Amino acid sequence: MEIGKKSILSLCMIVKNEEKSLKKCLSKVASFVDEIIIVDTGSIDDTKDIALEFTDKVYDFKWCNDFSKARNYSISKAAGEWILVLDADEIVNDFFRYSVDQFINNPLNKNKVGRIKRINIMEDSFESKKYTEWVNRLFNKNYFYYDGIIHEQITSRDKQNYETEKLDITADHIGYTKEVLSRSNKIKRNIDMLKSAISLNSEDPYLYYQLGKSYYMLKDYKTASLYFEKALTFDIDYYLEYVSDLVETYGYSLINSGRYSDALIIENTSEIYENNPDFQFIMGLIYMNNAMFEKAVSKFLHCTKFPYGKVEGVTSFSAYYNIGVIYDVLGVKDKALQYYRMCGEYEPALKRIKAQLN
Numbered sequence: 001m002e003i004g005k006k007s008i009l010s011l012c013m014i015v016k017n018e019e020k021s022l023k024k025c026l027s028k029v030a031s032f033v034d035e036i037i038i039v040d041t042g043s044i045d046d047t048k049d050i051a052l053e054f055t056d057k058v059y060d061f062k063w064c065n066d067f068s069k070a071r072n073y074s075i076s077k078a079a080g081e082w083i084l085v086l087d088a089d090e091i092v093n094d095f096f097r098y099s100v101d102q103f104i105n106n107p108l109n110k111n112k113v114g115r116i117k118r119i120n121i122m123e124d125s126f127e128s129k130k131y132t133e134w135v136n137r138l139f140n141k142n143y144f145y146y147d148g149i150i151h152e153q154i155t156s157r158d159k160q161n162y163e164t165e166k167l168d169i170t171a172d173h174i175g176y177t178k179e180v181l182s183r184s185n186k187i188k189r190n191i192d193m194l195k196s197a198i199s200l201n202s203e204d205p206y207l208y209y210q211l212g213k214s215y216y217m218l219k220d221y222k223t224a225s226l227y228f229e230k231a232l233t234f235d236i237d238y239y240l241e242y243v244s245d246l247v248e249t250y251g252y253s254l255i256n257s258g259r260y261s262d263a264l265i266i267e268n269t270s271e272i273y274e275n276n277p278d279f280q281f282i283m284g285l286i287y288m289n290n291a292m293f294e295k296a297v298s299k300f301l302h303c304t305k306f307p308y309g310k311v312e313g314v315t316s317f318s319a320y321y322n323i324g325v326i327y328d329v330l331g332v333k334d335k336a337l338q339y340y341r342m343c344g345e346y347e348p349a350l351k352r353i354k355a356q357l358n
Contacts, residue, residue, distance in 0.1 A: 007104045008080030012037045014061070014070040018088035019045040021174065025088050026054045032095040033084060039074040047088075065193060071146040078141065085137045089175035090118065096168035100138070103167060113154055113162055114138030116169040121177050128177075130312040134166055134241075149200075150193040151210045176217065190214050205234040209246045216249055221257040228253060238272045244279065245310075251282040260289040277302075277309035284322060293326050317346040324352065 011033040015022060030036065036055035040048050041063040051058045061073050075083050082104045086092070094117075103109055113136045120131040136154045144162075147155040156162045175186070194211045201207065212227035228250035236243050247269055254263035263286045273279035284299035300319040309315050324339035337356055343349035 006101065007082050008034045009082050009084055009100070009104060010035045010037055010078035010080035011084045011086060012039075012071070012074040012078055013086055013088065014039045014041055014067070014074055015043065015047055015051070015088050016041045016063070017043045017045050018047045019043075019050060021091075022047055022050045022088045023053070025086065025091055026051070028092045029086065029095065030054050032092070032097050032100075035079055037074050037077045039070060039077070041070055065196065066149040068146040068148050068152040071152055075141050075145070081140050081142055083139055083141050084169075086171065087173075087175065090171040090173050092169065092171045094168065094170035099168045103165060104138070104140075109165070110140045111143045111156065111162060112139075113144065113164045114167040114169075115164050116167055116171060118171050118173050120173045120175075132308075132310050132312075136164060138167060138169075149197050150190060151206070153206075187214050187217050203234070205231040205236050206242060209242060212246070212253070213249060216253055219256075221253045225250060225253040225257060225259070238269060244273060244276060247273070248278055248282050251286060255282075255285055255289055260286070264290065275306075277306040277315050278311055281309065281311070281314040281319065284319070288322060288326060293330065297323050297326055313346070317343040317349065321346060321349050324349065328352070 009032075011029060013036075015038060018025075026036065036051075036057065038048075038051040038055060038058045039061045040051070040058065041061050048058055057077060059073070059077060061070050063070070071085070100114070103112075103114055115134040116137045118133055118135050120133065122129050122131050139154055142157075144154050144156055146152045191211065191214045194207055194214065198204070198207050198211070208227045208231035212224045212231065215221075215224035215227065228246060231246055232250070238244070238247070247266055251263050251266045254260070266286070267283070269279070270283065280299050280303045284296045284303065287293070287296035287299060300323050303309070303315050303319040306315045311318075313319075320339045320342040324336045324343070327333075327336035327339065333356060337353065340349040340353045340356075
């Protein structure tokens with residue numbers, strides 16, 4: 001790059017049958033990027049027409065059950081060295097281009113990967129919650145490419161580990177809301193592709209982790225826990241981000257399948273995740289379900305010492321609510337009421353308060 005010349009930022013996306021969300025996605029991000037590359041993998045709806053409203057760089061790619069090949073094809077069409085990757089179900093709500101420019105125009109960052117803040121909107125039968133994570137999405141294509149047929153990962157061309165940096169970009173991920181899941185077969189498709197990937201590489205714990213997550217999304221907690229257990233048989237680095245999520249979700253899958261005493265096994269990682277409020281919260285639930293109430297209250301109170309966690313409420317209303325439930329079960333009604341009132345407008349707590357006062 002010439003001295004003083006500003007780097008081009010290319011948005012690269014792969015899409016298929018995304019007419020419901022693509023327009024909203026592109027309208028929110030178009031003004032922040034220098035070009036938009038859309039690769040369509042076989043849409044039969046109006047996806048391509050919507051894409052053409054924003055860019056003339058719309059390409060067809062024959063789907064071959066390999067997300068990385070499609071990603072890398074989209075990247076090959078970019079005029080810029082710097083690539084931002086989004087999915088059609090990710091809606092940008094914050095994008096500070098000035099700070100992003102500082103990152104991409106700094107020569108020292110050419111072999112770093114930028115991370116965006118993704119807020120997953122998760123829904124189940126009872127409520128909607130937000131789960132926040134940082135995902136690798138911005139990189140220099142001369143130094144990185146995608147690898148993996150599903151849940152593809154940004155990989156350095158020299159195969160070395162790389163540094164990451166959090167960027168001032170935030171997006172809501174709506175891909176796992178009930179509405180979206182009801183009109184797509186995304187999870188079952190992912191399971192088939194993950195099993196295919198494992199048949200080619202049976203020694204990758206990350207694939208078993210993702211397979212467990214897929215079954216967890218289907219609420220098949222028994223099968224999910226089996227794949228999490230398989231992932232944990234490998235020699236893994238417990239400080240990796242996905243591994244901490246693996247341990248936490250394994251704990252939830254055991255609780256949800258009624259294996260309360262078995263869930264105590266994740267106590268073994270307590271020292272590693274001492275400063276992780278999401279881990280502290282699941283330990284609180286495990287102790288609670290094993291009638292170890294004093295330990296459970298201690299864990300939930302510990303959660304409230306942190307400013308925030310990945311899952312909405314674990315450092316505030318959800319922790320206080322569970323303490324309230326424990327005191328309710330123990331018959332200490334005044335204490336229960338005290339903690340319910342600390343939950344603010346959390347609906348389950350308001351119902352409990354109303355029941356106690358009537």
